[in-house]
Amino acid sequence: MIKRLVLWGVVLVFAACGPRSADRGGRTVIQNKGSDTLVNVAQAWAEKYKEIDPSVAVAVTGGGSGTGISALINGTVDIANASRKMKEKEMEMARGNGVEPVEWVVGYDALAVYLHPSNPTSSFELSQLADIYAEDGSTENWSDLEVEIEGCKGGEIVRVSRQNNSGTYVYFKEAVLGKGRDYKLGSLDMHGSKDVVDLVEKTPCAIGFSGLAYATDHVKMPCISESQDGDCVEPSSQSAIDRTYPIARPLFMYTAGQPEGAIKVYLEWILSSRGQCILQDKGYAPIREFECS
DSSP, X not given: OHHHHHHHHHHHHHHHTTTOEEOTTOOEEEEEXXXXXXXXXXXXXXXXXXXXXXXXXXXEEEEOHHHHHHHHHTTOOSEEEESSOOOHHHHHHHHHTTOOEEEXXXXXXXXXXXXXXXXXXXXXXXXXXXXXXXXXXXOOBGGGGTOOOTTOTTOBOEEEEEOTTOHHHHHHIIIIIOTTOOBOTTOEEESSHHHHHHHHHHOTTEXXXXXXXGOOTTSBOOEEESSXXXXXXXXXXXXXXXXXXXXXXXXXXXXXXXXOXXXXXXXXXXXXXXXXXXXXXXXXXXXXXXXXX
């Protein structure tokens, strides 16, 4: 009977530890999953943290904000990365599973609009973007915007978007299309943030949106204004920090309850100057200004 009680106690201890596990080297493994917007910096954090604490390994996978949040709800991940806030129905589902999500803002991102280099467009108003992407929008051809693009036969706008489990997809819908409006059918919905930029680079007729961290020298990023009379602001780390860029957004990590042990220490490191300087180096905006060498 005593042996049974001891064994049951051990089982409870491991259950309380959640999805964390140990690898062959005996290291604590933190499972981190979610947003493709955050996956680059999350991998950079994980790589650097090996040097900070060799006894902890952080296993990072992408898949989209919805994928990470679902894993948190189901108790199969320690930290969920998200480029959008959790929805109330997701919070309720988590609580129904005995999980109390705790939100951490780990940085900011300017959600950039990407164009092919041959596209002469240098600016957009939010209403113009909505008219391109929203289901009731009338802009279907670049000629509707009085734009001619070399190599864009027919002039039809190729809309590049993300899949609906993406936080970027959800945020753009809320911030640009507006409440109650949905996307037009017929867009090219990409699995990852990098895929959006890669496709726009190869497609003269295309327009897409993705995180600033995925910008390359082979695409253009127009400035964005909230209205015809508003200032047109270019996407940058600084315009994300001061929120002058109209579609800047916070980036989140979610934990199941208040973190403890290795997870708590890892999150504190991410929010410290060392972690935030890595984030800034990857093209995101830190939660506040830090001195980075």
